[in-house]
Amino acid sequence: MVQYREPALDTAFSALSDPIRRGVLEQLGRADxxxxxxxxxxxxxxxxxxxxxxxxxQAGLVSTEKIGRVRTCRLGLRGLEKEAEWxxxxxxxxxxxxxxxxxxxxxxxxxxxxxxxxxx
Amino acid sequence: MVQYREPALDTAFSALSDPIRRGVLEQLGRADxxxxxxxxxxxxxxxxxxxxxxxxxQAGLVSTEKIGRVRTCRLGLRGLEKEAEWxxxxxxxxxxxxxxxxxxxxxxxxxxxxxxxxxx
Numbered sequence: 001m002v003q004y005r006e007p008a009l010d011t012a013f014s015a016l017s018d019p020i021r022r023g024v025l026e027q028l029g030r031a032d033x034x035x036x037x038x039x040x041x042x043x044x045x046x047x048x049x050x051x052x053x054x055x056x057x058q059a060g061l062v063s064t065e066k067i068g069r070v071r072t073c074r075l076g077l078r079g080l081e082k083e084a085e086w087x088x089x090x091x092x093x094x095x096x097x098x099x100x101x102x103x104x105x106x107x108x109x110x111x112x113x114x115x116x117x118x119x120x
Numbered sequence: 121m122v123q124y125r126e127p128a129l130d131t132a133f134s135a136l137s138d139p140i141r142r143g144v145l146e147q148l149g150r151a152d153x154x155x156x157x158x159x160x161x162x163x164x165x166x167x168x169x170x171x172x173x174x175x176x177x178q179a180g181l182v183s184t185e186k187i188g189r190v191r192t193c194r195l196g197l198r199g200l201e202k203e204a205e206w207x208x209x210x211x212x213x214x215x216x217x218x219x220x221x222x223x224x225x226x227x228x229x230x231x232x233x234x235x236x237x238x239x240x
Contacts, residue, residue: 006139007139009136009142010139014133014137019124019125026124029210075214075217079211079215080207080210084204087200087204087207091200091204093149094199097195098195
């Protein structure tokens with residue numbers, strides 16, 4: 001499991017906590033786009049979109065390049081591998097934990113049954 | 121791919137953006153624990169830990185129960201399935217995008233080669 005103290009996870013999960021930013025990542029997964037295009041697509045002001053792109057850029061999820069007057073955005077080099085690993089590790093722990101609880105409930109039910117039979 | 125506008129993703133990713141909260145989830149994946157125990161384990165004040173647990177509880181990742189004076193925390197019913205799905209969907213887009221770029225670079229290299237050969 002990826003160590004929970006990994007600082008890169010902080011910025012990535014924080015960047016992913018906003019629906020517009022997740023939408024931008026999906027959009028850039030299909031094609032590179034200018035900030036103006038993204039702002040129009042998500043019905044936002046240019047300033048608002050610049051802020052979102054800035055957060056994604058700081059997290060390494062997006063890279064931008066200014067050519068003339070246009071700033072083009074594309075996916076960054078970070079492919080959320082560590083984030084996927086952490087979540088998978090957690091999902092295993094979670095599933096085991098609930099399996100354990102299932103077993104305890106089953107044991108209790110079994111005891112209840114035996115107890116009931118003895119009573120009769 | 122899970123729709124990026126899914127509000128549950130906002131609260132979950134936001135909850136996961138803090139190392140202490142990820143640590144608490146890992147800890148509770150091993151055994152239930154009181155808030156006091158968690159505060160000591162992560163060297164925090166009781167108030168600080170209560171806040172973190174509150175965020176996790178609101179995201180459905182932890183549930184708590186007060187018995188007498190002790191509030192016990194355990195993993196919540198949400199197993200980060202949607203979050204794992206969204207990240208997996210994104211990782212696929214990301215990998216395809218970089219494959220496309222690789223192809224373009226290869227094509228350019230190929231053209232460069234042919235061009236070079238013609239020049240000679």
